[in-house]
Amino acid sequence: MVQSLQLAHRLEDLNVLLIGAGKIASTRFPKLLPTGCKLTVVAREIDETFYESFVSGQLEGTNEGWSSAKQEIYRIVRDEFKTEYLELENYWHIILVCISDIGRSESIYSECILKYGESQLINVADVPKFCNFYFGSNLNLADDKLQILVSSNGASPRFTALVRNEIAKTFDDDLELSIAMTKLKELRSEIRRLTNASREKTDIQFRMEWVRRCTDIYGLRYCHLLDVESLLELFSEMYSNRSLTFPPKDEMLTKYLSVN
Template sequence: MNNNTRVVLSLPVATRLCGKKVLLVGSGEVAISRLEKLIPTGCQIYLVTGDIEDDLDDITCTSSGNKRFETILKKWFVPPSKLGNAKITATGTSNDDIYTYPNWHTNCGKIYQIIKRNFKFQDLTMFMNSTSNKNTSSINKSEFSALVERTNDINLLKSYLGDNWQVILVCIDDIKLSELIYYKAKLLLGPQIMINVADVPPLCDFYFGSNFTLGEVPTVDTDAIRISDIDINSNNSSDDITLDNISCVPCIQILISSNGLSPRFTSLLKNDIISKYGSSSNIHIQESCVKLGELRRRIRDINNTNSDNSNGGKELISYRMQWIKYVTDQFGVKYCHLMDVDNLVKLYKKMLIDDSMSLEFPANMVQAFGNLSP
């Protein structure tokens, strides 16, 4: 490679989708692979499943009852045989079969809504006239901009936030229709809307790469959910979702990317990492994450109760970060799961308050503050 060649890299980021609306168009193998990645995030998935007609002027049709769709129903919704019994088609029209999962919540491990028909362009704007967006409907753009600029009232600003798609995923074979969905979504919803059109790199604002988790990820026991237990008439809504309801999963998520150069090599590298650090190894990822998360939370609470310290808040934060870095490094990847959190919290409090923010640590940290077997 020429030494003067500058490689443009992508930015690997972790996106929080919990409770956010995601539009997924398609029901093939690629769409199923997207569902496998989306379900654990707790996002509110609207799945448009129908096969796409060749005629773009008439893309409204009834759905096809293929086996892939039945697989989706059984794994991430309800068994196909229970659809009628559950009576969850009340929102459907004569042309649409729309199924909404009763009492959906971010931890249920289910698709929120299945729209069993072909994609319609009005799907892009289905929330533009929703109740939560009507606060701004009577204000012109310049007036609204002025309102936003002059107010510092967080609650007022939050009241103007409306529903809309956070992410749009297109997984269909029709390239022309995929392009139309991409550009119409950008024009209608704004250029900031994140869209991924499968197998068309120029129409991907992001891509999934080779991503995987180390450590156990809690799953919902879907077999224990009986259709007869579902309250069809419940008024429960996902509108009650708040950031306070979002919890972290005790695992490590890893994304590997070759920036499109060799997906196969990234897959081999992923498998190599899993073999060294996965469940078959002696590295206790989940327990380590739980211990470290608890330790960080508790020493942060100690900082908060001492925020009027004469050294100032910035120094407290800096001290806490240096302290936790040293402790984590001392235990290392292999022994973090053995941390005695209670005693480490006592040590932090002593070093912070009694020893005036000392960074003189005891010797043999793992032996002194680890739950080692005799």
Template sequence: MKGPYPEIQGGGSLILAWQVRNKHVLVIGGGEVAAGRIVNVLNADAKVTVVSPQDGLNDEVAFRIAQKQVTYIDRKFEPSDLDGVDMVLTAVDDPEASSQIYKLCHEKRIPANIADVPPECDFYFGSVHRDGPLQIMVSTNGNGPKLASIVRKQIAAGLPPNVGAAIQKVGALRRKLRKIAPDIEEGPKRMQWMSKVCESWSLEDLCEMDDEDMEALLGFYKPGNVPSFQEVRLGEPEGAFDGSFGWL
């Protein structure tokens, strides 16, 4: 019998935006898969160590090493490499070695991803679309990475080309709003007001918004009003007059 609440659908994974800034991530392997993993964690501002014999490096991984974007250890994995590590990504063509590494990580409670072995993964990598601060991930829970890529491309093709820039401007506005209304009890009001801005203004308006526009718009936070972009630019938004002898 169906109830009034969402029906539980088992078999999924919990999709999170994992913050690994300044965390120590160990990548074991130096081939094409390792190269993709390295890009993912570097984009998330992690501190990356790569362990792989030099003859196993592909051109991209060798480039990251030459540019000192990662710390490099020229040899095969050793258990001591796990000391002080926050996350492990394994991408080697040795199933037995991969399983042993996973067991070691499990014993040390280090989250690990073993490439192409879903049962030995604490988390999966999805197919990600990136546009500035916007990230959209499609996951098949390890069932079909290629299909995830196809779905991700279809979703990305339907997005407005300026959505990333609009999100950057919204982020800047939120930071300014926190400065003028920093109290914790203001939280619900800040969220409600920002929601009104995002719903009332078009993506084009948000992209065009500059610092002067933001300052003018923030003048309407206290009474909870959200004038249109055109009204803000004209400098005489409707409803701005508060009944006293001056504009809000």
């Protein structure tokens, strides 16, 4: 079985076209806005939830005050899709077709591929053969610092949602995860600083392996207790000796944790 490559796709300030604004599109919409993408919506009928993220009192047009930080819709076109609307921007990073008419969806897909080529990222809702990427079931944890995607490659969106919900039950202490992610990010950033962000292959490999081993030592149970300052001192010592041999685990669990 050929598998999909799951990626965390950055969309900030990139043009995204959403065709349709009804029930189908409303499942995509909440996933798009937090990315800070420059979202254009084309649809004759617009679900009222879309207007909560658009210019107050304005039914269509361009949001002149748009910025990625605001997480708002950039443009709404209240009309059936026309090929000319592809010209609203110089490019579309991704195109989402979310209408119930499968025949029309296929037609739009063909128009987009004809214009932009097979490399154009496009997703036609509920028609896997017209998708070169899929929307999975997303789970945000740790104050959105940790994201998990569960995908069935279009086979069963509902089942992936059930799997996601089971994972959510496992990680019920969101605060500890959030603290862990913050400390691990700080640790990695400071390690790069200590090595002057060296791009030497040996330095990159050392940093990556050191962080990997350190994270494995503490695991999910202890990462939120990391004493970053003490660990940076340990890293400096090990880096100067080019050693990846950590102290015994019992020492790592006492000397380098901050237990308040």
